[in-house]
Amino acid sequence: MNRVLLGCTALMVLTLAGCSSSTATKGPKPDQPYEDAMDTGKSVYEIGQASQAEAQYRTAMDRALMRDDAAGIHEAGFNLATVLLAQDQPRKALQSLSTTEAALSLRNFSDTSDLAVIRAAALYRLHDTVFASQAVDRALQSSDMGIRERALYLSGLIAADLRQDTVLDRRVNDLAGFHTTSATVDQQELTARLNLLRRQPELAYSGALSVVKSRRDALDYRGMRRALTLAADAAEAAGHLPQATALRQEEQISKQVAVKQAGENGGAAGDAPAPGSVPAKVTVQVHGTPADQSGLGAGD
Structure with missing residues (x-):
């Protein structure tokens, strides 16, 4: 399945994890229209065609729902919400996430910490720091290091907005444990915000x-x-x-x-x-400032 990880895994950066398509002789037969839509969505997203990527991920979501494939719903739903956020449509991203989460809940699919970090970014962009903080807290519980890195960065942005220098300082220190280029730059940005706050x-x-x-x-x-x-x-x-x-x-x-x-x-x-930043699961970086209240996939 084509899954692009939020930077984390990269941008999470945003930096991202690779994709894989099973070529084993055993196992369920892949749904080729779903695979094609996911592949095409990734390709057009990589060249900046977010609206075309959105159409492809909607097609993939329909195929996953028809197939009653929880993993496919999760992957397509993640990418669709990410692309909507990349198009500066945080409200539509939240609506899409709600639909995806409802479908996953119906199928007892509970590992949705990656969806939580997108939700947090969308809420942050809408200036809803209270609910953004709640979503970030859920993402911070993820066992995926990429998701946690993105959540820590977003948590730091929220802390900077709220002038919570103690929390911001903690997030700077937390990011020191991640040894990726994106995490290093994120830490530098939060450090600059901390210095300005102090x-x-x-x-x-x-x-x-x-x-x-x-x-x-x-x-x-x-x-x-x-x-x-x-x-x-x-x-x-x-x-x-x-x-x-x-x-x-x-x-x-x-x-x-x-x-x-x-x-x-x-x-x-x-x-x-x-x-090369989006090899499989489409995801965008969580970058933002107190001035524009933007977050993951933030717009200007």
Whole structure:
């Protein structure tokens, strides 16, 4: 089955886990239309065609429901909600998650911590930190290290918004136990937020600029823009007003171009994922700032 892991597993990054299709001579015969829809959805998502990926995952979900395949419903449901969030449609993502979770509950499928982290990201983007925190807490119980990494990062973003420096500090330390590039950058971002919260704007400024470069190098332009906003906030707090103004202008220009390109492509504003970042189960990164309240698959 084609399953792209949230960065975690990667972006969770968001960074992601690979896919596998059984070629064993024994076992259930695969549903080829389901497999084709999942494969095509992944392929078009990788080149930034989120709306086309959505259509493919809806097809895959229909096939999984017709087959009464709980695992297939889970995979297709995860990808569909992720793609909806990538298109900056958090409410639709939540509706899709509710439908998927109801179908899984009917079939006694309980391992849905990955769905919880998407729910948390969607709620976070909608400024609902209370329910986002509850969803994050459930995701933090996951045995999947990728899911836990994403949940820790999102938990840190929520803590920064709520100015809970003790919790934020704990999340920074928690992320030190993950030895992936994405986790390292996430930790750097949370550290910059912690420094800004603790009135150390110079440290926050330099740290945020480092995150800007890392996000840019990873082709994560949404994350780059959020880091630019964070750097601008830190520069302003440090009294570097010209730098703050320039950083905000850079962020706005990048955002305007992203919106323009999305309009030309007939989709929602967004950026294509980094090459190779979504090998199987489609997932997007949990990147966001207190300013835009965004999270997993965050929009601008």
